[in-house]
Amino acid sequence: MTLTSFSFFVFFASSVLCYYLLPLKFRWITLLVFSAVFFALSSSPFTGLYPIICILVTHFCSIKIHQNSPMNPGRARRYLTCGIIIILGMLAVLKYNGFFLLHWNVLAARIGLKGTGHELNWLLPLGISYYSLLAIGQMTDVYRGMTEPETNLFKTALFIAFYPQLTAGPITRYGEMREELFTGHPFSWTNFTHGLQRMLWGLFKKLVLSTRLALIVDGVYGDVEVYNGFYIWIAAGLFMLQLYTDFSGYMDIILGASEVYGIKLPENFRTPFFSRSVQEFWQRWHITLGAFMRDYVFYPLERSRFMTHMRRFFTKAFGRKTAGKLTTNLALLCLWLLIGLWHGGAYKYIFGWGLWFWLCLVLGQAGEPCWKKLRVFFKVRTDSFSWHLFQSLRTFLLVSIGNIFFRTGSLKAAFRAIRLGLTTAVNPWVLFDGSYTRFGLSEKEAVLIAVGLLVLLLVSVLQRSGSVREKIDRQGIVFRWALYFLLIFAVIVFGKYGPDYDPADFIYRGF
Amino acid sequence: MNKEEIFTKLNSIFRDIFDDDTIVLSEGTTATDIEGWDSLTHISLIAAIEDEFGIRFDMKDVLKMKNVGEIADRIAALAG
Numbered sequence: 319m320t321l322t323s324f325s326f327f328v329f330f331a332s333s334v335l336c337y338y339l340l341p342l343k344f345r346w347i348t349l350l351v352f353s354a355v356f357f358a359l360s361s362s363p364f365t366g367l368y369p370i371i372c373i374l375v376t377h378f379c380s381i382k383i384h385q386n387s388p389m390n391p392g393r394a395r396r397y398l399t400c401g402i403i404i405i406l407g408m409l410a411v412l413k414y415n416g417f418f419l420l421h422w423n424v425l426a427a428r429i430g431l432k433g434t435g436h437e438l439n440w441l442l443p444l445g446i447s448y449y450s451l452l453a454i455g456q457m458t459d460v461y462r463g464m465t466e467p468e469t470n471l472f473k474t475a476l477f478i479a480f481y482p483q484l485t486a487g488p489i490t491r492y493g494e495m496r497e498e499l500f501t502g503h504p505f506s507w508t509n510f511t512h513g514l515q516r517m518l519w520g521l522f523k524k525l526v527l528s529t530r531l532a533l534i535v536d537g538v539y540g541d542v543e544v545y546n547g548f549y550i551w552i553a554a555g556l557f558m559l560q561l562y563t564d565f566s567g568y569m570d571i572i573l574g575a576s577e578v579y580g581i582k583l584p585e586n587f588r589t590p591f592f593s594r595s596v597q598e599f600w601q602r603w604h605i606t607l608g609a610f611m612r613d614y615v616f617y618p619l620e621r622s623r624f625m626t627h628m629r630r631f632f633t634k635a636f637g638r639k640t641a642g643k644l645t646t647n648l649a650l651l652c653l654w655l656l657i658g659l660w661h662g663g664a665y666k667y668i669f670g671w672g673l674w675f676w677l678c679l680v681l682g683q684a685g686e687p688c689w690k691k692l693r694v695f696f697k698v699r700t701d702s703f704s705w706h707l708f709q710s711l712r713t714f715l716l717v718s719i720g721n722i723f724f725r726t727g728s729l730k731a732a733f734r735a736i737r738l739g740l741t742t743a744v745n746p747w748v749l750f751d752g753s754y755t756r757f758g759l760s761e762k763e764a765v766l767i768a769v770g771l772l773v774l775l776l777v778s779v780l781q782r783s784g785s786v787r788e789k790i791d792r793q794g795i796v797f798r799w800a801l802y803f804l805l806i807f808a809v810i811v812f813g814k815y816g817p818d819y820d821p822a823d824f825i826y827r828g829f
Numbered sequence: 830m831n832k833e834e835i836f837t838k839l840n841s842i843f844r845d846i847f848d849d850d851t852i853v854l855s856e857g858t859t860a861t862d863i864e865g866w867d868s869l870t871h872i873s874l875i876a877a878i879e880d881e882f883g884i885r886f887d888m889k890d891v892l893k894m895k896n897v898g899e900i901a902d903r904i905a906a907l908a909g
Contacts, residue, residue, distance in 0.1 A: 462888045597867075612868050617891060620872045629876055638845055638880075642873030650869070 319359045321485075321571045322524060329356065330575060337579055342502030349476055349499070349579065356481035357444065365443035368408055369479050375404050376453040377474040380460045380467035387463065398461045402454055409450045412443065417663030445484040447660060451610055452478055456492040458614055465493035473500055482572045486565070488586045488606040503580025512787050513577030518805050519777075520570025523563040525813035527770045530763055531560035537757035539725055542735045548746045549753075550739030554718040557725045559771065562590065565604075589778045594709035596678040596716055603717075607660075611653055619649045643683070651676050661724070666732055670723020678716050766812055830908050835882075835901045842877050846870060856898030882908050 319325050333352040337345050357366060379401030386394040410418070456477065459465045468474045476499055477492055503509070538545040538553035545553070566587045576583045586605050593599035600608050619625060625645050632641035651673075658672025682689075692698075698705055723732040755761070780786045790798055836854060843852045847865050860866040866874070875891055878884075878900065884907040886894075894900050 462892075464889055464892070597869075613892060616868075617872060617888065620876070621888070621891070626876070630880075633880075638877055639848065639873075642846065642870075642876065645876075646869055646873055649872075 319356065321482075321568065321575070322521060325359075329359070330578075334578055338505050340502075342504065345502030345579075346473065346476055346500045349480060350472055353476065353479045353481035353484065357479060357484065360485070361444040368412070368443040368446060369449060371408065372405060372449055372453050373471070373475045373478050375401050376456055376478060377468065377471050379457050380474070381469070383457060383460045384467040387461065394461060398457055401457045405450050405453050409446060412446060414659075414663040445486075448487050448489060449478050449484065451489050451607075451614075452492075455489070455610060455614060459491065459493055465491075465496075468492070468496070476500075480576075482575045483583060486568050486572065487604075488569065488572070488584050489610045490584060490606065494584070498581045498583075506580060508791075509577050509580050513574045513579075515787055515790075515802070516574030516577060517571050518574075518802070518809065520567040520572075520574060521809045521813070522770075522805055523567030523570065523774070526808055527767065527774070528560050528563040528567060529813075530759065530767050531556050531563065533759055534757045535560055535725065539735065542731075542738050546738040546742040547744060548739075550722075550735050551718075554722050554725075554739075555714070557721050558714065558718045561721065561724070562587075563774070589781055591714060591778065592710055592782065593713050594706060595682060596675060596713055597682070599713050599717055600675070607657070611657060615656060616649055616653045619652055620645065625649060647680050647683075650679065665729040666723045666726065669729055670720045670732060674720045674723065675717075678720075830882075830905065832901060832905065835904050835908075836897075838881055839878070839897060839901065839904075842874070842881055846874050846877055854897045856896065856901070858897040859895060878904065884908050 319329065329352070333348065336352070337348045340348055357369065379397045382397040383394045383401075386397065456465075456468075456474075460467045468477070473496075477490075477495055480495075480499060483490065535553050535557045538549050539557075542550060569586045573583050573585070584606055586607075588602040588605065590599055590602040593602050625648070628648070629641050629645045632644050635641075636644070654672040654676035655668055656672075657675075658668035658670070661667040661671050693700065719736070722735055723729065726732040726735055759767075777786055780789060790801060793801075840852065840854050843854060843863065844850050847863055847870070849864070852863060860871070872891070875886060879886060882904050884904060886903060886907070890903050894903060
């Protein structure tokens with residue numbers, strides 16, 4: 319059951335009814351029961367074992383860490399290490415065993431050993447990449463003294479397996495969520511309507527825009543020998559928009575559904591296409607993953623004994639400032655490789671969503687004196703709209719190049735696509751000569767995409783000056799309801815369903 | 830070590846890390862007041878402060894200290 323299927327909306331309506339019919343203090347139990355039902359309906363029963371192990375490990379280790387923290391920090395640390403190893407071990411075996419076995423077999427052949435084993439074709443449990451991070455975060459926060467451990471096992475279970483965020487995040491922190499999840503929220507008309515509006519907007523992004531953009535992207539990347547040159551770059555840009563409408567649309571449904579229960583989840587996107595640098599882009603795109611990686615990987619790595627020794631060594635050689643930059647860039651390299659690996663055990667992720675973004679950040683930073691001279695030479699007015707637009711377009715292009723690796727089947731295929739994009743005929747007219755019809759899009763659908771993207775741009779511009787839903791609330795009743803009906807109408811009439819419709823096909827659900 | 834001495838040393842560290850000799854810190858100075866004080870430079874800044882004062886912040890401090898006043902208070906508490 320996915321969040322765009324009809325069965326989900328029946329399930330959601332039943333859960334909301336039960337939630338508000340029960341007294342405040344029992345409302346979290348409704349969420350737990352419905353989360354268990356959601357998991358059971360969405361995956362095979364066997365995979366239910368993994369979240370149960372994850373919940374038990376997190377709960378037991380958190381309590382033990384807390385009990386040992388003040389008097390016996392060494393033992394607390396051992397419990398934390400043990401908990402993290404079990405959680406990451408499960409993730410490694412289930413998600414990355416093929417990747418690791420491939421390398422082991424190559425290495426074994428090189429040193430004359432017999433390669434071992436076949437890839438374990440166990441079913442990848444729903445949402446394991448997300449709830450593993452929640453579990454690690456909870457145990458680490460208890461170890462750091464930033465939150466108290468949960469004493470009720472079922473409340474730990476709800477935090478790990480809260481169904482709206484189970485499949486794609488956002489990656490929340492236990493300390494921030496305990497009040498939200500366990501204090502029953504009284505019914506609020508504002509939360510209810512705002513939540514539904516947000517879900518509707520998410521459906522629009524996913525069903526009207528993302529699925530149509532996918533037609534062109536799939537068509538081009540399905541045969542890059544034929545669709546080369548400018549096609550490759552158009553598809554790269556459109557895939558960026560497809561990924562955004564797909565993932566942020568999914569987030570809108572998740573955050574909107576939670577808001578109906580009165581639960582506020584953290585935002586995962588903040589108008590990323592207005593970013594003026596790759597670094598800023600990552601502060602606005604998949605925000606909770608970036609924040610998790612910063613607090614639980616980057617900071618501990620930067621403060622590790624090894625890095626401290628490195629920094630001291632570099633300080634003696636190059637001075638404090640350069641030493642800081644060198645160790646930061648080294649820690650960032652590890653961080654980006656991990657972010658790439660988190661997306662999947664394949665080099666296309668490790669390079670395209672790891673190394674590529676690290677290179678963009680490091681070269682951007684190292685080249686700053688040079689860029690500064692160029693800005694002065696060309697008399698660039700850095701506070702002008704045109705300069706900001708240029709910076710945003712440059713960021714969009716750099717991120718889209720990374721996305722070519724994300725979208726294509728392999729690292730080799732990505733380099734091939736880029737080569738064909740650079741070396742074949744210059745054919746920008748494919749934008750205007752109706753070439754989109756080759757991918758199964760009608761003229762009306764192309765217009766629909768263009769209008770939809772303009773609406774998306776308008777909403778993004780409005781979001782920069784505050785909540786769009788609050789702005790709508792301030793309008794007259796006729797305008798408001800006309801807008802709601804228009805959006806409902808757009809989702810029902812223009813939503814891409816048909817025989818090819820696959821409600822399971824959210825890109826980030828695969829992680 | 831009194832607050833004044835702490836602020837004098839902090840000022841010099843900030844000017845060095847952010848390459849800006851015009852920085853003048855106050856209790857309420859936050860990341861938004863200093864260009865370039867982001868999550869990446871924050872950790873370099875913390876390391877430089879630790880080296881200068883001979884102290885070690887725990888991770889809770891690193892994540893929770895949001896302005897220069899809070900940093901100075903923790904330095905005073907740890908350096909004694």
